[in-house]
Amino acid sequence: MKRVLVTGASGFIGRHALAPLAARGFEVIALSRDAGPAVPGVTWRHGDLLAASEARRLIDDVRPSHLLHCAWFAEPGEFWSSPENARWVAASAALLLAFEAAGGRRFVGAGTCAEYDWSGGVCSEEATPIRPSTLYGRAKDAVRLLLDGVTARGQVAGAWGRMFHLYGPHEHPSRFVASVIRSLIAGEPARCSAGTQVRDFLHVEDVADAFAALLDSDVTGAVNIASGRGESIASVARLIAELTGRPGLLQLGALPVPAGDPDRLVAHVRRLGGEVGWRPKRTLRDGLAHTVEWWRRA
Numbered sequence: 001m002k003r004v005l006v007t008g009a010s011g012f013i014g015r016h017a018l019a020p021l022a023a024r025g026f027e028v029i030a031l032s033r034d035a036g037p038a039v040p041g042v043t044w045r046h047g048d049l050l051a052a053s054e055a056r057r058l059i060d061d062v063r064p065s066h067l068l069h070c071a072w073f074a075e076p077g078e079f080w081s082s083p084e085n086a087r088w089v090a091a092s093a094a095l096l097l098a099f100e101a102a103g104g105r106r107f108v109g110a111g112t113c114a115e116y117d118w119s120g121g122v123c124s125e126e127a128t129p130i131r132p133s134t135l136y137g138r139a140k141d142a143v144r145l146l147l148d149g150v151t152a153r154g155q156v157a158g159a160w161g162r163m164f165h166l167y168g169p170h171e172h173p174s175r176f177v178a179s180v181i182r183s184l185i186a187g188e189p190a191r192c193s194a195g196t197q198v199r200d201f202l203h204v205e206d207v208a209d210a211f212a213a214l215l216d217s218d219v220t221g222a223v224n225i226a227s228g229r230g231e232s233i234a235s236v237a238r239l240i241a242e243l244t245g246r247p248g249l250l251q252l253g254a255l256p257v258p259a260g261d262p263d264r265l266v267a268h269v270r271r272l273g274g275e276v277g278w279r280p281k282r283t284l285r286d287g288l289a290h291t292v293e294w295w296r297r298a
Helices: 012-023 052-062 084-101 135-152 178-183 204-215 235-243 268-278 284-297
Strands: 003-007 027-032 043-047 066-069 106-112 157-163 164-165 202-203 223-227 266-267
Touching: 003 012, 003 052, 012 043, 012 066, 012 204, 027 052, 052 084, 052 268, 066 084, 066 204, 084 106, 084 135, 106 135, 106 204, 135 157, 157 204, 164 178, 164 204, 164 284, 178 266, 178 284, 202 204, 202 284, 204 223, 204 268, 223 268
Parallel strands: 003 027, 003 066, 027 043, 066 106, 106 157, 157 223, 164 202
Antiparallel strands: none
């Protein structure tokens, strides 16, 4: 039997991973501090991984064969430098070690493109140096290094999914795609930078489905979770304006480009496509249209 514990299961990524995991035959145990959505085949558990001894108690009780670790501190604007990152390194270490001690078989963690050196513009798991410039990136990479050490002992197999720029239903309202959509459907100006920066965008349901595929595979090590295609921020904003019918309210160039923002940040996805065998289900247009409609109903 495949029993997976999903941490952060009511969060932006975790909530979207539950149905794909159940569809793959997993018995899904969803962990969250908050109430989560009803999903067929999913059992909810409430708990706080930051509480002392919670990880061992939870693992001993659930006895998962697989673990998808999505929980982290993710408050926009704060997560890059928050001391909460250090607490989540400790909590993640306790969780991983408890999982190993209980005989767990496969652990997949949610990493970030912020672990990479961004100077090259295109990030490859094999070739791009790991050189995080933020506390968030360093903290995530610390957990990845711990996972490498645990898997080297031979009992637990592990993979590390590095996400790039995701968007979709339940995104925090202040993030780029959500903020532009919300402004435009409210009939308010959407003020943006010039948007020349190129990013790799992927709908959150595709991100979650890719994590489910990665967990259900035998692939180990770091795997980029992304589309592999670069789109300028301006082109994404214009597409949102077209889909909302409010192109006149889009104000490109109204804000400065954030200091230190790289010109280009796109993933190489050979491992995801070639080894995991996963490809996105949605085009960018389809994903943005779906997201616009979700925000209209929200």
